[in-house]
Amino acid sequence: MKVVVALVRHETNTFSPIPTQLASFCRGTQTDGPAYGQNAKQLCENTNSAAAAYLDLAESLDAEVEFAILANSVPSGTVQKAAFEHIADTVVAAVQKGCDAVLLDLHGAMVAEGYPDAEGELLRRIRAVAPAPVPVVVALDFHANFSDALIRHATIITGYCTYPHVDIYETGKRAMRTLKRILFEKLDTTIVWRRLPMLTHMLKQTPAGQPMKDIMDKAMKAEAEGVVLNASVFGGFPLADIPHVGLSVVIVAEKSRKTEAEQLLDELCNMAWSRRDDFVYEVEPLSASITKAKQLEHGPVILVDHGDNCGAGGVTDVMAVLEEVMKQGLTDVIAGPIWDPQAVDILIQAGVGATLTIDLGGKTDMPELGLKGQPLQITGTVINITDGNFQITGPMFTGMWLSLGRTVVLESNGVTIFISEKPQEPYDVGVFTHAGIDPFSKKYVLIKSRQHFRAGFEKDARHIVLIAGPGVCSSDYGIFPFRHLSRPIYPLDRDASPSHAEGTL
Template sequence: MRILAAMLKHETNTFSPVPTDLARFRAWGLYEGEAVPAAYRGTNHPLAAYLDLAEAHGAEIVTPVAAEAMPSGLVQREAYEYLTGLILEELARGGFDCAMLDLHGAMVAEPDWDGEGGLLEAMRRIAPDLPIAVTLDMHGNITERVVENCTVLVGYKTYPHLDMAEMGRRAGTILLDAMAGRCRPVMAYGRLPLLAQTLRMGTADHPMGPLQAMTKDEEARPGILAASVFGGFPMADIPVAGLSAIVVADGDEAAARSSRDRLLAWAWEEREEFVYRHEPIGAAIARAKGINDAPIVLLDHADNVGSGGTSDSMVVIRELIAQNVEDVAVAAVWDPPAVQAMIAAGPGATLTLDLGGRTEMPSIGARPEPLRVTGVVRSVSDGEWIVRGPMYTGTRVTTGPTAVFETAGIRIVVTTHHHEPWDAGIFTNNGIDPRHCRYLLLKSRIHYRAGFAALAKAHITLDGVGVTTSDNAILRFDRLERPIYPLDPDAAWSP
C-alpha cells in the first residue's frame, strides 16, 4: 500500500494586516519530503498518527509537505500555489492507494477563499476515486465543497487542541477500514446561521463542552463512526463561516442525518451562550487586583496572535502601568527592532524604547501606537525550544531572537516571530518562572489553558484593541452570508 500524507494548515483572519507568505510558513514550520517524518513523528499532530498507521500496516508513506503558519491575513497566491502544488504534483505521479491530510479548515487564500476546498477539489480532478481522509481543526469554517471531495472527515473535539493525533488516528483508521471492506462511510453535513465567538468555545466551558460531549454520545450509537462539531472561525469575512457539524456513519445516511440534526438543534437552542459578554477594562483589572491568590492569568484576547492578531497592541500593557499593577510577566509582544536593540545593548543594560505598536490595523481603524518605556534588558535568547506541554507536544517552535524587557514591575517577552503563548516554554526558555509571578498577561484566548490552566488561580479577560476583537460591532462583514446570529438577532434555523 502507498499512502500520500501531507499537512497544510492556516487559520486566516481576513481582518488581519499581517501578511501570510512563504516566509511566514517557514518561520513556523515548512518541511518537504524526507524532512517531514523527522519533524513530526512522535508529536501530537494528526500527521504523526498517519505516520504510525502507515508503519502499523506495513505501508509506504510519501510526505510531500508539512507546512503550518501562525494565523494571520490572506494566504498569498504564491504561497498557496507552491504548497498545494507540492501535494498535487506528487499525487499526479500516481500509484497511491489513499491520501491522509492534516488540514485546518479556515484557510482563505488570495486565489480561493475556501483554501481546503480548492485543494481537495484539485486532488479529485487528478484522482477521482482516491480514498481521502481529512482531519480538521475545531475552528474550521466547513463548506460543502470540502465534504464532497473527501471520503472521511473528522474534527478535533478539544479546545485547547489536545486530541489532534487522536483524531488523526480515528480518521485514518476509518479510511483504512473502508478500504478493507470493513465499513462504508457516508457523511451528513449541516451548518447553522451562527457566528459563534472563539472565547465561548473552550471545551472546559458551557456551551462547547456539553456539545462536544454530545458528539461522543452520538459515536456510541450503532453505526456512527465519527461525529464532529466545528465552532467555526468568526474572524473571516467569507461567504461561509460559523458553526457546523459532520457525522460519518457506516452506510446509513438516515442515521448520519439524524445525528447531525440533534447536534445542530442543541447548538441553536444555546446560541446566546456562544456570544461573549464584554466588561470595561478598568473594572476587569480592578477585579484582578482584588484577588489574593496567584498567579492570575490576564488575557489580552483582542490581540491574540493565535487568531491573527498583530501581537504588538500595547493598550492593555499601558493600562496595567497606569494602574500600577506590578509583578507581571507578559507573553508576548512582537517587535523585531526592539529585540535587536536589546541584543545590541546586552543583558543588564538600561534602555528607553518605543515598544510595540508598529502595525496599522485599517480593518478596525487602529493606528500604530508604540509605548515609550524605560527599563532593563533582563535576558536574550534564540527563541527556540521543544514543547513539553499537552498541546503540540514534541514540536520544536521558535520565536526567533527574543529578549525580556523589564519596566515598571512588568517583564515583557519580546519576540521576532509571532507566537501564541500556549506553552510555559515561552517563559521558562526566557528565564521566567511563571509559578512565581502574581500576574501572567497572555495574548491568547483559550489555547493558553494547555500550558497554564493547572497553574492559574484565576482567569480574567481584558478587552483591549486588536483584530481578534470579540466586539462584532467593530468589524465590517461584507461577504458573509446573511442573516446570521448574532449579527442579525432575528436569524432563524430549523432542521
C-alpha cells in the same frame, strides 16, 4: 500500499493586516518556510498532530509514505496566491504519482487570494488527479469553516473535540480507524453535514464547558458506540469575512445507516441552535478588568488579552493592556511575548545589563478596524537574550519545536517583558521557561491568548481574568466591517433561523 501525507495549516483572519507569505509557513519546521519529504516526516513523528497518527498507521501497515509538505503558519491575514499555489502544487504533484490514500492534516479556515475556501480548492485539485475510490482523509481544527466543496471531495472528515486543542493526534487516529474499515471491510460511506447561521464567540465555544460540552459529548458518544463512523462538531472561525462561516456538524457514516446519521445531525444542530444566545460573549471594559485583577490578593493571576491574540490572527504588538497594567500600578508581572523585531534589534545591540528607553510595540496599523498602532514608551534593563527556540512539553502540539526568533527579556519597574522577533501564542510555558524564568513565580502573568493558554497555564493559575483589549481578534463583532458573510447570521441578524442553514437539510 502507498499513502501521501501532507500537513497544511493556516487560520486566516481576513481583518489582519499581516500578509501570509510562503515563508510564514515555518511553524515547527526549524526552517524559513515549509519542510518537505523525509525532513517533514521526521519533524512530525511523535508529535501531537494528526500527521503523526497517519505515520503510525502507515508503519503498522508497512505502507510506503510520501510526505509531501509540512506547511504550518501562525494565524494571520490572507494567504498570498503564490504561497497557496506552491503548497497546492506540491501536494497535487505527490498525489499525481499514484497512491492508495491521501491523508491530510489541515486547519479548515484558510483563505487565500482568489480562494475564500482554500482547503476546498486544494481538495478539488487533489480529486482531479486522484478520483474516487481513492480515499481522501481530512483531519480538521475545531475552528474549521465548511463549504460544499470541502465536503464533496473528502471521504473521511474528523475534527478536534477539544479547545484548547489537545486531542490532535487522537483526531488523526479516529480518522485512521475509519480508513482501515473502508480499506479492509470495503465499507460504503457517506457524509452528512450542516452549517448553521451562527457566528459564535470563540470565548464561548470550548467543549470543556457549556453551551458546547454536551453537544460535543453527544457526538463523541454516537461515534464511540458505533452509531456512526465519525461525528464532529466545529465551532467555526468567526473572524473570516467569507460566505461559509458558522458552527457546523459533520458526520461520516455507512450508507446503510444514513438515516441514523441524519437523525443525529438534526439532534446536534437543534441543540446548538436552541442555545444560540449562550454562544454570545459580553465584553467588559479593559480598565474594569485590570481593576478587578488588582484587587485579587493571591497569584498567580493570569491576565488574558484576547483582543490581540496571534493565535487568531492578531498582530501581537497592541500595547493597550500592558499600558493599563502599568498605569494602575500592578507589579510582580511577567508579560509577553510581544512582537517587535525593531525593539529586539535595538536591545540586542545594547546588550545584557544595558538600561535604555524604547518605543515598544504599536508598529502595526489595523486599517480594517480603523486602528492605528500606538507604541508604549518603556524604560528598562535588558536581563536576558535568547535564540527563542524551545520544544513544547505541554499537552498542545506536544513535541513540536517552536521559535520566537531572537528574544529579549526587559525588566521595567516590576514588570518583566518578553519581546520577540516572531509572534507566538503562549499555549506552552516554554515561551518563558526557555529563558530561565518561571512565570508562576510572579503574581501576574500577562499573555495574549484566548483559550489555548489554558493548555499550559490554567492548572497553575489561582485566578484567570479575561481582558478585552483592542485588536483584530476583538470579541465585539459590531466593530468588524463584514461584507461577504452569508446573511442573515446570528447574532448580527436577530431574524436568522435554521432555515438559513446550508448542507444536508
